Structures are given as structure tokens and as C-alpha cells.
Amino acid sequence: MSEHESHFSVWGFIKGFAKLIIGVLLMLQGLIGLVVLILIVGVMVEVTNGIAGNGEKVSVSIPDEAALVLDPNGVLVEIAEDVNPLEVLREEAYGINEPTQIEVHDLVRVLRAAKDDKRIKGLVLDLGAMGASPSSASKLHYLVDEIAKFKESGKKIIAVGDAYSQDQYLLAxxxxxxxMNDYGNLFIYGYGSYGVYVKSLLEKLKVTSHVFRVGTFKSAVEPFLRDDMSPEAKEANAAYLSVLWRDYASVVEKARGLKPGSVDNYANNLNALLEEVDGDLGKVAVKAGFVDELMSRAEMNDKLKETFGKTKDGKSFKKVSFKRYLTSLDKKDDDSDPNVVVITAAGTIVDGEAPTGRAAGGDTIAAQLRKAREDDKVKAVVLRIDSPGGSAFASDIIRDEVLALKADGKPVVASMGSLAASGGYWIAAATDEIWAAPTTITGSIGIFGYFNTFENTAAEAGVYVDGVGTTTLSPILATGLGPLPPNAADIIQQSTENGYDRFLTIVGEGRHLDKAYVDSVGQGRVWIGEKALELKLVDKLGDFDDATAAAAKLAGLDKYDVVDMKEKRTTFEMFMSNLSETTIAKFGGAKQRHAEGAVAQIVRAAEEQAAFFAEFNDPNAAYARCLTCE
Structure with a gap:
């Protein structure tokens, strides 16, 4: 190699390296600029949403003679996840308006305030973007009661929509x-419980299912053991579903002034009813008395302008969205009264900590209960439960703190939301009183464990497991592609039976019931709230407010503040905790998420399934969870 060629190569390397350094510095500069920009926006969001310099909430102007528009865009929940500010910015930047989570208590708070607010002339129900899970009946009925109270004020209520789902119509x-839109529809189909059963598939794949359970009605593992729903499960499910349907029909028929049986007739005979109107789904809803008029969106807007008055530009009616109105509601400044603290256990009960709104972390809920116990200003606790259960160990950790609160002389009242089953009932059993809604799904007192091994599947492919161990339990190390040792299976079954016995004891002691009686109403069976009252599994029927008043009464309080224990993170805290994850995962894939392809949908389904299995983290592999309730 010549001296010139050597010099050229070295110089080329230096120039290339310099370009690399400059490129890295420019990238860092860009990232720093992005971070600074987001921090500035975060501060602005914090100011507009929260606190002014004097420590008071920033006021939001509400126009006089306006209609309150109840237009929740999201799924109705007990308690919502914190909203990531970066996610909000991303959605706004790309014009995405994805459904979020809507707390039922926020809607109730808005309705109660608006009822007596002289600035609010009426209510518009625009429910097309609202969703509800199949087990959310009590949340919907809670809202129905508040809408009925609003109606008693004499203010006009108008429902508008392109179409109505069954849940949306219960409110409308x-x-x-x-x-309703003249090309819209109203489908009312009742309640059901259907599952996918894979016993034959697993047999064809030569997968070995290992099931450990106690309870005649513990149907959580039936999909792996049968190809159909057992008679016991059908009996239990039909019992609570019939109550949900009865209450739905009676509320609708009373509200619309329809004859008893009208809802049943509409759901069961829609085919025949459609023939009378040439298959027009809109006309059949009007003819059956469920909808008053069919009209276009423009006609609906004109109707609302006529009822509530026009805006200055005349393009729409005078209105305020429920989110804006919620922001305008100032929190009471006087906090001198003793506190009744609300602690919410919503979602699957998992071992360890969990973010609010995603799951009920045993350690997270226990820490909140402990904090309430150590706070001298807290005189009573309402444990709000909206959970199908989960980890038995985590449930017991929560129960221990409930017992500690009671031992310190602070009453604890359980307020059951839409669902308080299995582990959800486990943590309620030790409280001083249990309040449930008539449509609460509860009970499911039972324990189960389940996993698969693939020794036969592997052998079919020519894969085998072999080795040596130092004890009779050592072969458990090979379980998976190897079989589950019989002695290990026996240990797990004994532990499961012990867990069920412990569950019965906890309920018996907490409810002052004979253990044999608890077993007779247990066995993993699900009960509806009104039946649970009859069976002595709950003390009273009522909503969240009734439970709060009961807790205050037990504490001897005439005046009190209701304080939510949920610790809302600031915008800055959410920004810092989500920065790296959001920047990489979300900003990089925002456009793709807006229009997912088939592959992306499959990946997302796989991620959701993985997240589902991640919730099974009990250290003893023992679960008090009602899968069929979810």
C-alpha cells in the first residue's frame, strides 16, 4: 500500500468518525429539544387542569341557559387509569380520538351538580361513544337513578344518537x-354468558391439562375440561342473568311508559316486527315505542337549537360538555371535618403493586389501608370493590389490613360495585358491613389452579425429557415438556383444598356464619346482589352513597368529608415515568395504530392474552377468581 493510499484511508476514517460524532450530537440536541418542549407543554397542562398560583382551582366559564351534554367517550369504569400526557399529545397530533376510561362517579357528580345549577337549562344524552362491560349493570343503574333525579328538577332531557346499543339505551x-338517525338501529338482545371450550382441541394437540379446584360451581376451568357448559354453571349463570334482564326490562318499560313484556317482545320477535316495516330498523324502534322520532344529524341539531337556544354564530345549540363542566366544579375548601376515606380495589387482584385502574395490587391496596389506619383524621373507611378476584395470597394481604383497621377501632364498610366475586368477596368478608347493589355479581367462593404440560405433544414431535434428581420432587424441574409428577399434583390439590377451607373460615368468621352453611352457598357459585342479601352474604342493598353514609354512622359522625385515597400523579410525574416507553413505543408507531392491519391486530390480541396470564402471579398458584363473571 502506498503512503498516499495510507494517508487517504486514515483521513477518510477521521472524517467518517467526525460525521458520526456530529450526527450523534445533533440527535441528542433534537431529543433534548423534544424533552424541553414536552416539559413546557406538561407545565401548561398542569396549570390549565389544576392549580393556579394562589392554590385555587382555575375557574372555567359556563354559559347561561346551556344544555349539559353527557357525551362520554370511553368505557364506563369504577376508577380510571392515569392519563399519560404524552399519549394525549400524540393523539391530538395525529387526529386520533381513541376511547378512554370514564369514571362512573365523575358522571354522577356532574349530574348532581347540574340538577341544581341555574346556568344549566337541560341535559342532552349523546351516548354513541360510551361502552360498558357485560358486568357493569350496577354502574348503569347508578347512572339511571341520577338521570331520574335530574328529570325531577323539571329540566328537559333529550337523547340523540345515530344508533343505540343495549347499554346506551338503558340510559337514553x-x-x-x-x-335516532333515520338510518340507525336499536338492538336489544338480553344478557348471556358464553365461552369457548377447547377440551377436544387440547386432546388433539395431546396437551395434558392439570386442574386443581374445589367447588361444584367453580366453572373457571371448564373451557379446558369440557366442550360445553356444565349444567351447574348454566344453572348459576341463568339465575343471575335473569335478574339483570328483569331489572333492565322494568327500567326501560317504566321510563318509556310501555306495557310489561314490551322489551321481551322486542328482543324475541324482532324478525317478525321488522317484516311489518319492510325491514327498516329505525321504523321498528319507533313503532315499538322505544324511539320518538327519526331524523338526520342536521335535523337533530336544529331541534336542539330550538329547545336550548342557539350559539352566537347560530351553527349549534348552547351547550357545555360534561368534561368541561366537571373541570368547573370546585372542590370544597373546608377540610376541617373528620374524614371517611374511600379506597378502591378495582380490577383483577394481583400480588405486589399495580397501577390504579389497571389492577388491584395487593401491596398497593394494603398500603392505602395502612395509611388510613395511621392517619388520626380518618375515622372510617369505605372499601369500594369492583373486582372478579384473583390472587388468594394478595386477597389475604388486603384482608389483614382490614382486620388491623377494625382492631384500631376504625369501622370499615365494603361497598360492592358491579362485581365483587371470589377474591373480591374474600376482602369484603372481614368488613363491618357489606353493601351491594341489587345487580352486583358476587359470591363465587372457591379456589382453583390450572396449567398445561406438553409431554405428549413433545413426544409426538420426537422430543423427550429425561434426567436425575436428588429427591422424589426433583422431577418437577422438568415439568412442562416433561410430565407433572403425581406427588407434586397431590401437593397442589391438597394446598387448593386448604385454600378453600381457609376461604370458608374467613367468610364464616367475618359474616358470623356456620362454616358448613358457607360451604352450602359457596362451592364457587355466583350470586346476584338481591339473592346474596337473602343468603346473608351481604348486609344491605344500596349504592356507594348509602355505604358511605353507613360508614360515617358507624363512626358516629354527623359531619364529615369523603376523601378518595387514590393518589393522582402530576403531569410531570406521569411524564417522567412514561418518557422512555412512550417515546420509543408510541411516537414511533402512532400512525400504524390508527389503522391497524390484520397482523397488528393479531399481535395486539397476543399481547392482551399475555397480559391476562401475567395477572396470575400468586406465589402459591392459588386463585380465587371468577373468570366467567368478567
Whole structure:
């Protein structure tokens, strides 16, 4: 190699390296600029959403004679996850308006305030973007009661929508007038419980299922053991579903002034009813008395302008969205009264800590209960439960703190939301009183364990496991591609039976019931709230407010503040905790998420399934969870 060629190569390397350094510095500069920009936006969001310099909430102007528009865009939940500010920015930047989580208590708070607010002339129910899980009946009925109270104020209520789902219509039915798009539809199909059963598939794949359970009605593992629903499961499910349907039908028929049986007739005979109107789904809803008028969106807007007055530009009606109105509601400044603290256990009960709104972490809920116990200002606790259960160990950790609160002389009242089953009932059993809604799904007192091994599948492919160990339990190390040792299976079954016995003891002691009686109403069976009252599994029927008043009464309080223990993170805290994850995962894939392809949908389904299995983290592999309730 010549001297010139050597010099050229070295110089080329130096120049290339310099370009690399400059490129890295420019990238860092860009990232720093992005971080600074987001921090500035975060501070702005914090100011507009929260606290002004004097420590008071920033006021939001509400126009006089306006209609409150109840237009929740999301799934109705007991308690919502914190909203990541970066996610909000991303959605706004790309024009995405994805459904979020809507706390039922926020809607109730808005309705109660608006009822007596002279600035609010009426209520518009625009429910097209609201969703509810199959087990959310009590949340919907809670809202129905508040809408009915709003109606008693004499203010007009109008429901508008392109179409109505069954859940949306339960709320809309209470309006004075219901309008629907002339090409819309109303489907009412009742309640059901259906599952996918894979016993034959697992047999074909030569997968070995290992099931450990106690309870005649513990149907959580039936999909792996049968190809159909057992008679016991059908009996239990039909019992609570019939109550949900009865209450749905009675509320709609009363609100609309329909004859008893009208809802049943509509759901069961829609085919025949459609023939009378040439298959027009809109006309059949009007003819059956469920909808008042069919009209276009423009006609609906004109109707609302006529009822509530026009905006200055005349393009729309005078209105305020429920989110804006919620922001305007100032929190009471006087906090001198003793506290009744609300601690919410919502979602699957998992071992360890969990973010609010995603799951009920045993350590997280226990820490909140401990904090309430150590706070001298807290005189009573309402444990709000909206959970199908989960980890038996985590449930017991929560129960221990409930017992500690009671030992310190602070009453604890359980307030059951839509669902308080299995582990959800486990943590309620030790409280001083249990309040449930008539449509609460509860009970499911039972324990199960389940996993698969693939020794036969592997052998079919020519894969085998072999080795040596130092004890009779050592072969458990090979379980998976190897079989589950019989002695290990026996240990797990004994532990499961012990867990069920412990569950019975906990309920018996907490409810002052004979253990044999608890077993007779246990066995993993699900009960509806009104039946649970009859069976002495709950003390009273009522909503969240009734439970709060009961807790205050037990503490001897005439005046008190209701304080939510949920610790809301600031915008800056959410930004810092989500920065790296969001920047990499979300900003890089925002456009793709807006229009997912088939592959992306499959990947997301796989991720959701993985997240589902991640919730099974009990250290003893023992679960008190009602899968069929979810």
C-alpha cells in the first residue's frame, strides 16, 4: 500500500468518525429539544387542569341557559387509569380520538351538580361513544337513578344518537324525548354468558391439562375440561342473568311508559316486527315505542337549537360538555371535618403493586389501608370493590389490613360495585358491613389452579425429557415438556383444598356464619346482589352513597368529608415515568395504530392474552377468581 493510499484511508476514517460524532450530537440536541418542549407543554397542562398560583382551582366559564351534554367517550369504569400526557399529545397530533376510561362517579357528580345549577337549562344524552362491560349493570343503574333525579328538577332531557346499543339505551330511555338517525338501529338482545371450550382441541394437540379446584360451581376451568357448559354453571349463570334482564326490562318499560313484556317482545320477535316495516330498523324502534322520532344529524341539531337556544354564530345549540363542566366544579375548601376515606380495589387482584385502574395490587391496596389506619383524621373507611378476584395470597394481604383497621377501632364498610366475586368477596368478608347493589355479581367462593404440560405433544414431535434428581420432587424441574409428577399434583390439590377451607373460615368468621352453611352457598357459585342479601352474604342493598353514609354512622359522625385515597400523579410525574416507553413505543408507531392491519391486530390480541396470564402471579398458584363473571 502506498503512503498516499495510507494517508487517504486514515483521513477518510477521521472524517467518517467526525460525521458520526456530529450526527450523534445533533440527535441528542433534537431529543433534548423534544424533552424541553414536552416539559413546557406538561407545565401548561398542569396549570390549565389544576392549580393556579394562589392554590385555587382555575375557574372555567359556563354559559347561561346551556344544555349539559353527557357525551362520554370511553368505557364506563369504577376508577380510571392515569392519563399519560404524552399519549394525549400524540393523539391530538395525529387526529386520533381513541376511547378512554370514564369514571362512573365523575358522571354522577356532574349530574348532581347540574340538577341544581341555574346556568344549566337541560341535559342532552349523546351516548354513541360510551361502552360498558357485560358486568357493569350496577354502574348503569347508578347512572339511571341520577338521570331520574335530574328529570325531577323539571329540566328537559333529550337523547340523540345515530344508533343505540343495549347499554346506551338503558340510559337514553329516561329522556323526555329520544331521537335516532333515520338510518340507525336499536338492538336489544338480553344478557348471556358464553365461552369457548377447547377440551377436544387440547386432546388433539395431546396437551395434558392439570386442574386443581374445589367447588361444584367453580366453572373457571371448564373451557379446558369440557366442550360445553356444565349444567351447574348454566344453572348459576341463568339465575343471575335473569335478574339483570328483569331489572333492565322494568327500567326501560317504566321510563318509556310501555306495557310489561314490551322489551321481551322486542328482543324475541324482532324478525317478525321488522317484516311489518319492510325491514327498516329505525321504523321498528319507533313503532315499538322505544324511539320518538327519526331524523338526520342536521335535523337533530336544529331541534336542539330550538329547545336550548342557539350559539352566537347560530351553527349549534348552547351547550357545555360534561368534561368541561366537571373541570368547573370546585372542590370544597373546608377540610376541617373528620374524614371517611374511600379506597378502591378495582380490577383483577394481583400480588405486589399495580397501577390504579389497571389492577388491584395487593401491596398497593394494603398500603392505602395502612395509611388510613395511621392517619388520626380518618375515622372510617369505605372499601369500594369492583373486582372478579384473583390472587388468594394478595386477597389475604388486603384482608389483614382490614382486620388491623377494625382492631384500631376504625369501622370499615365494603361497598360492592358491579362485581365483587371470589377474591373480591374474600376482602369484603372481614368488613363491618357489606353493601351491594341489587345487580352486583358476587359470591363465587372457591379456589382453583390450572396449567398445561406438553409431554405428549413433545413426544409426538420426537422430543423427550429425561434426567436425575436428588429427591422424589426433583422431577418437577422438568415439568412442562416433561410430565407433572403425581406427588407434586397431590401437593397442589391438597394446598387448593386448604385454600378453600381457609376461604370458608374467613367468610364464616367475618359474616358470623356456620362454616358448613358457607360451604352450602359457596362451592364457587355466583350470586346476584338481591339473592346474596337473602343468603346473608351481604348486609344491605344500596349504592356507594348509602355505604358511605353507613360508614360515617358507624363512626358516629354527623359531619364529615369523603376523601378518595387514590393518589393522582402530576403531569410531570406521569411524564417522567412514561418518557422512555412512550417515546420509543408510541411516537414511533402512532400512525400504524390508527389503522391497524390484520397482523397488528393479531399481535395486539397476543399481547392482551399475555397480559391476562401475567395477572396470575400468586406465589402459591392459588386463585380465587371468577373468570366467567368478567
Amino acid at each position: 330511555a329516561n329522556a323526555d324525548e329520544i331521537y
